[in-house]
Every structure is written in C-alpha cells, then in structure tokens.
Amino acid sequence: MTTRRGVLRGIAVTGAAAPFASLAAAPAEAKKAGGVQTGFDVLHASGYQQLKDQKVGMVANPTAVVRDLTHEVDVMHGSGAVDLVAVFGPEHGFRGSAQAGGSEGSYKDPRTGIPVYDAYAKSVQAIADDFTKAGIDTVVFDIQDAGARFYTYIWTMYDCMQAAVLAGKRFVVLDRPNPLGGTEATGPVMHPEYTSGVGKQAISEQHGMTVGELALLFDKEFLGGKVKPQVVKMRGWRRGVFFDETGLPWVMPSPNMPTLDTAIVYPGLGLFEALTISEGRGTTRPFEIIGAPFLDWHYADALNALNLPGVRFREMYFVPTFNKWANQNCAGVQVTVTDRRRFDPIRTAIAMIVTAKKLYPKDFAWRESAPPYWIDKLTGSDLVRKGVDGGSTTDQIVASWQGELARFRAQRARYLLYR
Template sequence: MLRGIAAGGAAVPLAALGPATAQAAPAARNGGVRTGFEMLRAGGYRELRGQKVGMVANPTAVIRDLSHEVDVMHGSSAVDLVAVFGPEHGFRGSAQAGGSEGSYKDPRTGIAVYDAYAKTPQQIADYFLKSGIDTVVFDIQDVGARFYTYIWTMFDCMRAAIQAGKRFVVLDRPNPLGGVEATGPVLHTGYASGVGREPIAQQHAMTVGELARLFDGEFLDGKAKPQVVQMRGWRRGMAWEETGLPWVLPSPNMPTIGTAVAYPGMGLFEAVNISEGRGTTVPFEMVGAPYADWHWADDLNGLNLPGVRFREAYFAPTFSKWANQNCGGVQLFVTDRRRFDPIRTALAMIISARRLYPKDFAWRESKSPYWIDLLTGSDQVRTAIDGGANVDQVVAGWQADLARFRAQRRRYLLYR
C-alpha cells in the first residue's frame, strides 16, 4: 500500500473516539492541514503515473494560493489530465440549485468537461469510456449533510467506475463540521432520491474519503475499491478555521463556514412553505414567510436551545420561495458550535412555526408525496410532528437506526 493511500476494503482500527468537541487538534507542521491533493502533488503524482485521468471537481478543488487543481494538473507534465466531470452547479460553479453547466470544452485548459449531474451511473460510465480515461479522481468539498448532493455524485461515479472498469481515487478533505459523531435520522429503504441514495445519517460525520470506503463496503459489494489519498494534520473535532484552508463556497448558497454549520438542520426549511433564506445574503441562517412575525423569535428564544439565539428579522428574498415579498422570521446566531445541534434546532423551529401559525404553515408536497420525507429519509419526522410530538419525541424516533449507523460508520474511519 502506497504511503498516504488507504484501500477501500481495509478497515482501519481506531481507539475509542472521545466525546464530541470542537476543540482544535494538532495541525501539520507546515501551519495547517494538508489536503489529499497537496499530498498527491508533493509526491509527484506518483499514484496517477501512466494513467489518463478524469477529474470530478467543482470550484472547491483549490490549492492554498487559490489556483484550481485542474489548472495546476493541466500545467504539469507529471500527470495526464484528459477530462473533467461536473456535479450540480457545474465544474466552474456558475449554475444555481438544481442546475448544471452542461458539457463543453473548458476555455482555460481546452479539456473536455462532461455534465455528471442528474445522470445515471450508466450515462456517467459512457462518459468515462468516451473520454478514454483510466482513473477517476474525486475532489469536492462536502459540508457533512446527507442531502448535499456532491457525495451522491461521488457514489454514482463509483458505480459508473465499476461498470466501466476504471480506478477510483478520492483526494480527501476535512469535514467542516468536525466529523466527531453522526447524528440525525437515517435514510430508510424506499426513500432514496438525488438527496440521499443509501441509508446514512443526516449529519454523517465522515470525510468524503471515509464515505467512499463506506459506500464501497456496505452498498457496492467491495467492487469499486476506492483509493483514498489521506490528509495530513486533520483530526476529528477540528474547527474549519483551524485547518488553515481557504473556504471556497461549495455551492452558490453556501457562502461561509457559518452557513455550513447550520445547514444539516436548516436545510429542512426547503421542505416547508417558509423561505430558507435563498435570495438573501445569509441563506440557511435567516428564514421566514409573509405570515410569520415577532412572536416566532420570542418563542424560540424562550426554548433556551443550546448554543444558539434568534433575532427577529424581516427580509424580501430576491428569488426562490416568497421572492420579492416581505417576510417575517428569524436570523439564527450560533453562539457555541460545541453545544449547537443543527438538526434538533431546526426541528424545534419547525414545530414552533407550525404551532404559532397553524392556518398558514404547510409541508411542501412532492412526488414522495412530501419533500421533508426525502430530506429526513422517511415519514417518521413528518408524521411525528403532525401527531403533536415535541422535539424530544421526534429525536427519540430515530435513535435505534442512528445507533446502527454509528457502529457501521466506525469501521471506515481514517482519522482519530
């Protein structure tokens, strides 16, 4: 096994992880975490030598001077990069939610870019074969939530690599939430969609490299055999600001690390008729609707939820739900990341809004028939809330599934 590479099928024994904490762990001696790409480059790309390479990437695949890795690799004689595969929002990141950039020739490098978003594994496999690549390399910054689509682009690309007979390599990056302990509901069979293909927890607490190992071991029968180029200097519980890495927004509505901290819970507001803040400068941190008012902030602050406070807020989103309409609502302020539970907080907010505004509050329907069922992974959360459950009762409903996932997850962890 090459140094810095972990084979997908090999479990890494770990000592028992300590209690959840956001305290910093020792960073690499060069002043910060070294990503998988940095380790790959420092080794002269030896893991890719003699291979035609295709890169699954978006704007987050950058080095410390903010140059894009595709541009860096294209300019190196040590690696033969011949294709790029773009996820949701596109390779260069110009598309909004639910969109992509299509397939085209990148004007900067001349490399062919294939649109991998919302494509079947067979369609992606056809792209792999058409491009003539030998190895697929994945490097996209995840934010730690099951319904963030990049991890499922990785999963579909792994399935495609199996079909096309290609190697699969993951250049690992930090979980920006610290990755200490998984929490939230686990997806149930029958609720698979583009925002959750397989049964993992809503806040999975894994890096993309660790997820690739879990996907292969649990859902792909060990056929993908992903190789993970590990980071150096990252430890579980490390705050993003302590990694020394730049935060490049992974998608148009994920502008800051604060957005990412709130997102695993606040993303649930996509499933109700309350604006999740798209069309404002603080998406997923400011939420509201024309029917909401100051009572909501007062009610939420009265709950004394750990690690968070709420400001009465008014805004008019420029697009998405309630576009150009005045909305009342709240802005969320995380006061202590170590105590803040985004999923529990968001559910308490939804329960509060449903109770305060019973004639106006509604779940958004989809073919499922409810979007909340796809985001939470089953109908358990919705039916519990509709049945009058409080947040403790809702959370209790997924604990058995979560305990099983936590045990499963531990077998694939690479970092202490």
Template structure:
C-alpha cells in the same frame, strides 16, 4: 430498516475495507460571524489536503494513467489555484477530461442545474456533465472520455442531502461498471467529524439527496464516505484509493484548518452556512423561505405573516448553543422573491454544544405552532430530506422536539456502529 446490503449490522458481520489506501444580495440583515476561533488565532498548523499530498508525492499514483477529475470550484490548492489548472500544466499528469457535478465545474449554475457539456476555455479540456446521471449512462461517459482513472476532489458540507457525496457514490458505481480506478482526494468535513446526528435514511425514500442509509449529519470526510460506500453499499465495489489529509483532527471546524474556503455551491457562502445547513435545510420541504436569495441562506428563515412569536417560541426551547432573533428580510430570488417576510435568524453562540439537526426539528415544531399558514411542500419533499415520513407525521401529530428526536435514536446508534469502522482520523 437495514443499513447494509451485506448484513453488517448482524452480530459478527464482516466489514469491507478500502480497496487501497493512499499516502498515510438583497435586503437581508447581515449577522456577525458565528462565534469560534479563527485559523489565524487557533495556533493550529495548516491542514494538507489529499491533493496537496498527491502533488507532493509527484502524482506517483497517477503515473501512466489517463486521468479525469470530478471537481468544482472547491478543488483548489493552498494558494487558491484550481487543481485542474495545476495538473493540466504538469507533465507528470496525463489529464484528459473533467467531470462537472450539480452547479457545474466552474460553479455557475443554481440549485438543480448544471453547466452541460463544453470545452473549458482555460485549459481546452473537455468538460462532461455528470448531474442527473448514474449507472450505465454515467459509465458510458467515462468510457467515451477515454479515462483510465477517475479522481474526485470536492469540498463537502457534512449533510446527507448535500448532493456532492451522491455524485461521489454514483461515480464510484459507474467506474466499477466499466473497470476504472477511482481515487478520492480528501478534504475536511467543515463542521467537524465528531458525531453522526439525525435520522437515518429509509431506502424506500432514496433519491439524489440520499441514496443510502446514512444519518442526516454524517460526521465523515469524503474519503471516509467512499470507504463506507465501497464496503457497505456498492453491489460491485470499485478499485478504490484514498489520499488522506495530514494535520486534520475530528474536532476541527473549518476555520481551524488554515485552508481557504470556496463556496461549494451558490447558497453555501461561508463555513457558518455549513454549520446550520444540516438542520435548517429542512425548510426546503416547507412553504417557508430557507433564506435563499439573502446574504445569509439557511441562517434566515421566514414567510409572510410571521411575527416575533416564532422567535419567542424557539428561544423558549432553550436549544443548546443557539439563540433566535426576530428577523425581517426580502429574498432576491426563490420563495417570496421581492417580498418582505418575517421570521428568525439563527445566532450560534456555542458551536461545541450546538446540534443543527435538533435545532432544525425545534424550528419546524415551533413554526407550525406559531404560524397558521404553515404547510409542507405538496410533494412531501421533507420526507426525502429527513429520510422517511416519520418527522412529518410526528410533527403533524403535534409531537414535541424531544419526542421527534428520540424516535430516531435506535437507527442512529446502529449507523454509528457501522460508521466508526470507516473513520480514518
């Protein structure tokens, strides 16, 4: 499987670079927070985001440009003001449009939804809907808005199937089609940037939860991903500038950054959710609840008829850094709405050793063996999430956790060799 349209996996292949680099509710049980140091006790100085540095530089890179911003509720300053409000009030920025992704600019829509086209009541700015749009239709929106420079500032969750990184990709591609500049303001990967984990997407399975062949947990920041997209995957690279953070290290979990957390989407309430998401989101591809409609989405998993045998089987795997508690909960929406279901709750006791993707596979393997009614979604959504049919077919063939995880090590090693050339921290 090719990782790049430009053959960068071939020996001696050239690697593209950035075009420019910017300045250096429910009856669910409530668990204790995932173990780890808090920012207040870590002794780390505060991380300055890309927007912080852009503003400190007087918005020099946006001078003389008509600007539009792709953002959502996570686009905030250290004092939790939204960057759109801040920029709109600053005469040094000619901000003329906002572009909303999945869930919308103000974040009111659930998964698979958006807020549509409207004028923002707070600023009067036109808000355009990007969700579900790509290519020329999205490029036409940029043209109609009158912007010359598109700015991207959204907090990611670190998983390939979290759609904001593909909003980034689609917007970069569309901006290139109509000759717009593109500026990415960087924010931390909330689950660290230490490693890429999991299977790599097969292009035959490309969707909005995975456009290009990257690993399931990519271990990159959005600015690093922008460089990767521009250098590896976009047929027509965009005029790209990235504004880096300062004070961030690849080993940082989000609570070590000193930054305020805003849920990037309705079912990503805390950094704890992000820590498990790249593995437990795989349960979206099954008939089990992935915990939507509870106070601990993606940490609570279950279905009607599951008992303690699942937790016992999962704990018997001795997966690093995590234990599983027999749990019962009643989702207020989504799968099993209003019904009491049984399952497990993930409790991470050592986040340094915890591997979310291996854990997700182990839970799938044990769920299928512990619950006779286990089934994949009829549309084989699991294939879109994992990036190929291999995980599904191997589990159906009764492969164990180690066997499934071992099957993607070659493609993962190849992706890691490309990824490292785009790391900026």
C-alpha cells in the same frame, strides 16, 4: 451556457496554465504552520505517483483548489506530470456557475482546453459511457463536502463509483476535511423507500465523515466491495477540527453555501426547503435566515424561550430576491450560533419547525412534491413529518430515530480514517 463560456474565454489569458511554482512549497509550509494538508497536497508532494502512466478524469468543482486558490485542474494541466484528459462536473457545474438543481452541461474548458462532461442527475450507465468516451483509466474525485446527507456531491461520488465499476476504471479520492469537525453522526437515517438524488443510501442526516471515509463505507456496505477506492489521506487533520481551524482557504461549495457559518447550520436548517417557509435563498445569508409573510415577532420570542444550546434567534424582516416569497416582505429570524460545539443543527431545526406549526397552524404547510413529501426525502422517512403533524414534541421526534442512528454509528466507526 453561451454567455458563461464567453465570459470564461474573456478571462482565459492563455491556453496553457501558468507554472504555479509556489505550489511546490505548499505542503511543507502547511506542515510548518501546523495546518492541514489535503489529499491533493499529499498527491502533489509525491510527484503524482498514484497517477503515473494513467489517463486521468477528475470529478471536481470550484472547491478543488490549492492554498494560493489556483484550481487543481489548472495546476495539474500546467505541471506536465499528469495526463489529465477529462473533467466531470457535479450539481452547479465544474466552474460553479449554476444555481441549485442545475449544472453547466458539457463543453470544452476555455482555460485548459480539456473536455468537461456533465455528471449531475445522469444515470450511472450514462456516466460510465462518458468515462469510456473520455478514454480515461482513473477517476479522481476532489470536491469539498458540507457534511449533510442531502448535499448532493457525495451522491455524485457514489454514482461515479458505480460507473467506474461498469466502465472498468480505477477510483481515487483526494480527501478533504469534514468542515463541521466530523465528531459524530446525528439525525435520522435514510430508509430505502425514500431514496432520491438527495439521499441514495442509509446514512444519517449529518454523517460526520470525510468524503474518503464515505467512499470506503459506500464501497463495502452498498457496492459489494467492487470499487476498491484508493483514498489519498490528509495529513494534520483530526476529528473535532472545524474548517476555519485547518488553515485551508474556504471556497463556496455552492452558490447558497457562502460561509462556514452556513455549513454549520445547514444539516438542520436545510429542512426548511421542505416547508412553505423560506430558508433564506435569495438573501445574503441562506439557511441562517428563516421567514415567511405569515410569521411575526412571536416566533423569535418563542424560540429564544426554548433555551436551545449554542444558538440565539434574532427577530428579522427581509425580502428574498428569488425562490420562495420572492419580492415579498417576510418576518422571521436570523439564526446565530453562539457555541458551535454545543449547537445541534438538526434538533434545533426540529424545534423551529414544531414551534412554527404550533404558532401558525393555519398557514404552516409542507412543500409538496410527487410522492413522497420533500420533507420525507430530506429526513429519509416519514418520522419527522408524522411527528410534527401529530403534535409530538421535539424530544419525542428526536427520540424516534435513535435506534437507527445507533446502528449507523456502529457501522460508520469501521471506516473512520482519522481519530
């Protein structure tokens, strides 16, 4: 942290934010261009009326930006219209410098002078204590989600919602698009006995919701309606619109989510984190590159022979710079989505795992952790692991979660804000 703070001090030109005069026109320009206005755009256009006379604490990371790529914390701090007194950082940190499973700790932001509290991997009570210590009245959440249950930002929101109740604080969500279009929920549903930091409640692996919609579902279904979150809705977004069709700038939500292409495959290919096969961390295309020293060219041929919809597999060789198989030659595939509206990332990943088990039975292995297996935490139950180990086909494994998925889809439908 010492090095990072020094770097930020070096780039901070002044203790006060610039006026950001161009922002005032951003919502009007977005409407004229047919683009999407985020919850923050709508909040700003109202003159921050929803935050009037409130001491505000913001849960944010680098994705909370306006169209000119200025961070919203800097915009609000410089506006004089918002009494922004604290910031709370999720996994990877408020300014986004930490790798997977890490955070930046607590410190004073050198650009704004606002205290930053670490909200990652803390207990709900500890977060509530920080809310009280910071002296805030309202918690504002604005982080770009990636659309997968095991992407941790939605669970930081869930914890902060509970903490807001304990500390007696108001909770506001500035909504952002589901980058994958949010047309439907797919994949297995979390079982209570397998909950962890990558899945705390019974939602499907690809949830198909915005963070605002999830906040409403979390409150009513899991938190007894005690939070009553206020969602500042987007304007101009509809289901089926991918992020690159919104007119909004893409900012990496985390160090290993560099592009929308990554996000599109992540709800399925993220499962390779649970195998001894590399998911491409330590390469320039994480989650799109899959491989290990014990794979070979047969893997790409076998996958392409499956004729999976919307995807092709390129035989590939690579050397990860960190994480699994660091500095070792790996063989495998690059996953190329050819039709993202037909592509099913979860079914594709299951087919890839089933094929790897079939072709390389002696080397194939699950990455073990303290019970349960990591794959069980990611998928939400032991259905996938037992199906693969038992020799089930891809279709049989996918069929095993259809009943629970249908129940979640019916539940989810009650909280959709966009059609």
